[in-house]
Amino acid sequence: MVETNQNGAEMQNGAGAKTVKAGEEETLHDVIVIGSGPAGWTAGLYAARANLEPLLITGDDYGGQVSITYEVENYPGFPEGLSGPDLVEKFKAQAERFGCVVEYDHVTEIVVDEHPFTVRTAQSKEYRTKSLILCTGARPRFLEVPGEQEYTGKGVSYCATCDGFFFRGKELVVVGGGDSALEEGLFLTKFATNVKVIHRRDELRASKILQSRAFDHDKIEFVWNTVVTSINGNENGVVSGVTTQDTQNGAEGEIATDGVFVYIGHIPNNDLYHGKLDLDGDGHLIADPFTRTNIPGVFAAGEIADKVFKQVATSVGQGCAAAMQAEKFLASLEAEGLPDLNEDPRAWPTPGVPSKPAELVAAD
């Protein structure tokens, strides 16, 4: 529930008191969800259905990565598939139907070392909330060459699991030299007749086991010391080839292809979290399987915390889990008060609740 107070009264909540200056109105939210990708909408839906009147702040990339997805064919419940933007509108309609409030704004700062937490936005708004669900996702690193944007969804892809199926019997190019490039390249051999891995150096960053699988595969070829300088299309408006440049002698080349899969890195949207929440070496939030971060009441879902599965279906599942955890946290806040914010909740025995383990309660 949202608590509103005016004219200098003390606003009490499960976490203690907050003073509101005379004449100002302060709204204390139970849950704020940051991000409007699959994880964010699902967290908003579940929190709304739990009667928590969540506020969801969309961010500048409305809909997240799905909104640049031409066709989603692997999200259950839609046997015919649907466009990414259509799926986003369905997510939004369902969350709003149960009372999720949507703000089209971008978060510029969060304060999580005092409770209630504070969220500040680009439109100079400031919110207070008892719990936070962080769903700020990630973005693929783009090649940033001519043709890339134009042919995204028309031969350019960043997800073999999502789009490999569309390239049965086709010739493909994979750009990159790390684990993802080789994993996805190997996956694409199930569909393609040939996969050329274009790498800017003459050795790979990928693990040795993936390298030997790729080197041994009769459908995979390597194009070394080469970068893609443009992605080209044909009269049907789909990819027909790439222009390349040799990184050693500058020579230009052309490679004919039906599709370009780009794996040159995945960047988590973590600007808000540096120095505030635990991040791993790649910049993802470190959340446990119950979506708990190192601060009680702050949860993370979707690609901001998941660098393994990176799918709509998995992000949706994590968004659901985070909202259920937030609900548990709010109940425990009400019943037991605010836990020490310096205590890492990932060590709590019960997910979301700072209770003692059953054996300790029995011993008291």
Ligand SMILES: Cc1cc2nc3c(=O)[nH]c(=O)nc-3n(C[C@H](O)[C@H](O)[C@H](O)COP(=O)(O)OP(=O)(O)OC[C@H]3O[C@@H](n4cnc5c(N)ncnc54)[C@H](O)[C@@H]3O)c2cc1C
């Ligand atoms: C081209 C492409 C095609 C894909 N195709 C498929 C597919 O067919 N099937 C499939 O299962 N998966 C597909 N994926 C992967 C899928 O889109 C992602 O796994 C999924 O979108 C991740 O969801 P998310 O909610 O974690 O984050 P994202 O979708 O990354 O959304 C992040 C959200 O956070 C918001 N945000 C970021 N920073 C802030 C901030 N400071 N303040 C407020 N909001 C903020 C952004 O605006 C955005 O709304 C594809 C990905 C790409 C790039």
